[in-house]
Amino acid sequence: MKKLINSPDTLVTDALAGMAAAHPSLAVDLENKIIVRAGAPAAGKVGLVSGGGSGHEPLHGGFVGYGMLDAACAGEVFTSPVPDQMLAATLAVNGGAGVVHVVKNYTGDILNFQMAAELAEDEGIEVASVVVNDDVAVQDSLYTAGRRGTGATVFVEKIAGALAERGGSLADVAAVAAEVNERSRSFGVALTSCTVPAAGKPTFDLAEAEIELGIGIHGEPGRTRAALASARDITAIVMDAIAADMPLTGDLLVMVNGMGGTPLIELYGIFNEVHRYLAGPDVRIARNLVGNYITSLEMQGFSVTVCRLTDTLTDLWDAPVDTPGLRWGR
Amino acid sequence: MDAEFFRAWIAEIAAVVETQRDHLTQLDSAIGDADHGTNLSRGFTAVQAALAQADTPTPGSVLLLTGSTLISKVGGASGPLYGTAFRRASKALGDAPVVDLPALAGALEAALAGVQKLGAAREGEKTMVDALAPAVSAFSKAVAEGAPADEALSALTDAADAGAQATISMQALKGRASYLGPRSVGHEDPGAASTVLILHALRDVAERPTG
Numbered sequence: 001m002k003k004l005i006n007s008p009d010t011l012v013t014d015a016l017a018g019m020a021a022a023h024p025s026l027a028v029d030l031e032n033k034i035i036v037r038a039g040a041p042a043a044g045k046v047g048l049v050s051g052g053g054s055g056h057e058p059l060h061g062g063f064v065g066y067g068m069l070d071a072a073c074a075g076e077v078f079t080s081p082v083p084d085q086m087l088a089a090t091l092a093v094n095g096g097a098g099v100v101h102v103v104k105n106y107t108g109d110i111l112n113f114q115m116a117a118e119l120a121e122d123e124g125i126e127v128a129s130v131v132v133n134d135d136v137a138v139q140d141s142l143y144t145a146g147r148r149g150t151g152a153t154v155f156v157e158k159i160a161g162a163l164a165e166r167g168g169s170l171a172d173v174a175a176v177a178a179e180v181n182e183r184s185r186s187f188g189v190a191l192t193s194c195t196v197p198a199a200g201k202p203t204f205d206l207a208e209a210e211i212e213l214g215i216g217i218h219g220e221p222g223r224t225r226a227a228l229a230s231a232r233d234i235t236a237i238v239m240d241a242i243a244a245d246m247p248l249t250g251d252l253l254v255m256v257n258g259m260g261g262t263p264l265i266e267l268y269g270i271f272n273e274v275h276r277y278l279a280g281p282d283v284r285i286a287r288n289l290v291g292n293y294i295t296s297l298e299m300q301g302f303s304v305t306v307c308r309l310t311d312t313l314t315d316l317w318d319a320p321v322d323t324p325g326l327r328w329g330r
Numbered sequence: 331m332d333a334e335f336f337r338a339w340i341a342e343i344a345a346v347v348e349t350q351r352d353h354l355t356q357l358d359s360a361i362g363d364a365d366h367g368t369n370l371s372r373g374f375t376a377v378q379a380a381l382a383q384a385d386t387p388t389p390g391s392v393l394l395l396t397g398s399t400l401i402s403k404v405g406g407a408s409g410p411l412y413g414t415a416f417r418r419a420s421k422a423l424g425d426a427p428v429v430d431l432p433a434l435a436g437a438l439e440a441a442l443a444g445v446q447k448l449g450a451a452r453e454g455e456k457t458m459v460d461a462l463a464p465a466v467s468a469f470s471k472a473v474a475e476g477a478p479a480d481e482a483l484s485a486l487t488d489a490a491d492a493g494a495q496a497t498i499s500m501q502a503l504k505g506r507a508s509y510l511g512p513r514s515v516g517h518e519d520p521g522a523a524s525t526v527l528i529l530h531a532l533r534d535v536a537e538r539p540t541g
Contacts, residue, residue, distance in 0.1 A: 053405075076372070078363045079406045107505050108406035111448060115401065115410060137509075144508040198368040203359045216509060218363040223511055 001195040001202065008197035012054045012074055019061055023324050026064055032088040033081065035061040036071040040093045046164040046173045047071070047093030050102035050157060051086060052109055053078040055196070056217055058325030059153060059294040065323030066330065068161035069102075077196050077297070078218045080108035086116030090125060098126035098170030102156055102177060104149025105133035106218075128174035132156055134186045134305065136245040137214025137223055148216045151257050151305030152184035154293050155317075158326060162319035176316070180307060187214065187241045188303035189234055190259065194219040194296050213237065217259075217296050217303075231266070235273035238304050246308065248278060251286035253307040253317060260295035262302055267291065270302055287317055293325065331429045335535065336392040337381055342531040344374035350527055357520040361507035366408060366520040373404035373412070389429045393420035393437075407505060408521060411445050411458065412528075418444035431482060435470040438486075442466045455503040456514065458521035465490035465529055483533040490529045494522040 005011045013030055020028035020035075027036045034051075041047060050060045051073025060072035070093035075081035090099045099120065103113045110131070117127040132149035160177035168176070190212040193202040196219065203219035206212060211234070214222035226237075242248065256271045258264070271290045278285055286309055294303075307313070320329035347354075347370045354367030377399045386392045397416030400409055422440035423429055429437070442462050451457045453464070468489035472482035497519035502508040507519065 075405045076365070076369070079365050079369055079404075080409075082402050082405045082409060084402050106407075107449070108409070111407055111410040112405060139511070144503065144511075145505055148509065196364045196368075199355050199359065199364040203364045218506070220363050220506060221361075221510060221513065223509070223513070 001200070003195070003197055005197055011197055012076060015054070015057075016061070016074060019324070025322070026324075029088065029092075032085050033074045034071055034085055034089045034092065035064045035074070036089065036092045037064055037066075040070055041095035042070075043095045044097050044167075045095045046097045046168060046170050047090070047095060047099040048102065048157070048161050048164050048173070049073070049086065049089045049093060049099055050153070051075065051081045051089065052104055052106075053080055053218065055297045056294050058292070060157070062325030063154070063157050063323050065321070067165045067319055067321035068157055068323045068326065077198065080106065080112045083112050083115040083119055086113055087119045087123075090116065090120045090127065091123065094125050098128065100160060100164070100170065100173050100177060101127060101129040102153065102160065103129055103131050104153055105131050105146050106148065107145050109149075126170060128170055130156065130160070130174055130177040130181065132181050134181060134184045135216065136185050136187050136241050137216075150188060150217055151186040151255055151294055151303050152181055152307065154255065154289070155184055155253060155305065155307050156180045158321060159313055159316045162316040162321070165319065176313075180313065183309075183313070184305060184307040185242045185246045186303050186305040187238045188216065188222070188259070188301065189213055189238060190215045190222065190299055190301035191228070192261065192300040194260070194299035196297070211301075214241075215296075215301065217294055219296050219299060231269050232273050232276075235270055235277060235304075239274060239277045242304065242306055246306070248306060249282045249308075251284055251309040251314065252278065253287045253309050253313075254278070254285050255289040255293065255305040257289070257294055257303045257305065258292040259299040259301040259303070260292060261298040261300040264291065267302060270304075274304060286314060331389065331434065331536075332427060333386055333389050333392050336389045337386065338538075339532050339535045340374070340377060340381060340392065340396055342535050343528050344378045346527050346531050347371050347374050347524070354520055354524055357518055357523055360517040361502065361510055361514045362520060363506060365406065366524065369404050369406050369408055370412075370524055373400045373409060376403040388423070388425055388427055390420045390423035390425060393417070393423065407449070408524070411449055411521075414444040414448050415441035431473045431479060435466075435473045438466045438469060449504065451504045454500065456497045456500040456507060456519045456522075457502075457504050458519070458525045460497045460500070460519065461490045461493040461522040461525040461529075464493040465525075479536055483536050487526070487530050487533050490526045494518060494526045497522045
């Protein structure tokens, strides 16, 4: 697999340095591999920190900025960052009102953020952790590590970030983040695997006419394999899986997210199918996002995330945001 | 077994992880996210660098620096889990300048307890615990029965080997492989495989002629 890199070992820092050069609104600490809003901390404002393995760009670093995250920690590709990074980010954005950690539900992320929260509390910083686990492809049972955190992370970071910007308290920001997670569901499909730069070859093999259903965001295989079908049929599988888990009524926020290697023309084709699927008198796609927001390197495929909005959540979604990856209203 | 012995153990782990790096990553590709070998290699390279710089006069101090460095450098689940294992073992050894077999058994038991508490994993869930738990138990039993070092360490590695092999037929209930459900069956758990390497390194270093 061809990659535009200098070396796998320097890829993450090279990209972070590029982010710093491209976006003067961000302060990038290359030593700790964290991206922080320039001018942080904001006195009296709740800090919002997230992080995870790299390879999902624009998540998380591309969502640092006004109305969204205060800091993001970048791990190696598909590998959770370490507690030291999370502590450095937490200290950098602590304005005295506490810090919320947005954690995607993967064993590594959970363990490292847990250790970081303990370290931060030792430093006298109040930390509230919110776990995102929206992926319906994984059974949430005694038999798994629980549902994965995927597309809903974008919604959680946007909406919680808006409330923090408005001066919401630590408890309120954490509560709205948890509410968004509870009201959101996702399902992903891969047409190809992806190649972790340090591994050098695709994580799994898919035949020309095969797709992988129920994938996460790390190039890990999904639950089942199926034959390639039309956009309409694949969208029906995705939406049926989501609808089986959460009633799709009322005002919805819908994201059709590319996994990194699927062109926008196909993503809009999928959005058209989602729109058709959700036709009905008691359901409305009130807000949407179509594009690459939480990716798996160059994987071809997509995921759909649906959030059941409330008036408050819609208002927070519409609030101004100014980040490299999401920008409106300002 | 003194501090030098434990530094030799860690150096042996670093060397073995380097040669087995691609194999571990390959195991992780089948049921995970293809980074286990890379992560451990990065971690133990950092540990070697840290040990070269610091003064570690006791076995406990060697293991403490090893554990702390793994937590700081590895990430993923394996960083906190292996890091905690080494830190707990260090705590069990305290400041003792020399460690005998019963003390080593106690340290390995503490390491296992730390891993199980942090990861909330039990035997049979297709994780590193499936190699570590039977190995620690076999080692402690052999030591309690008065077995000499070579026999006790063979009991340790034999049980770890068998435990890791047994993960092949298990369905993963913890960690990233659990997302695969029944499709995780038929693959060796990468964490169990790296635990085997770490314990074999211990035996290999102990069997080296001294002097």
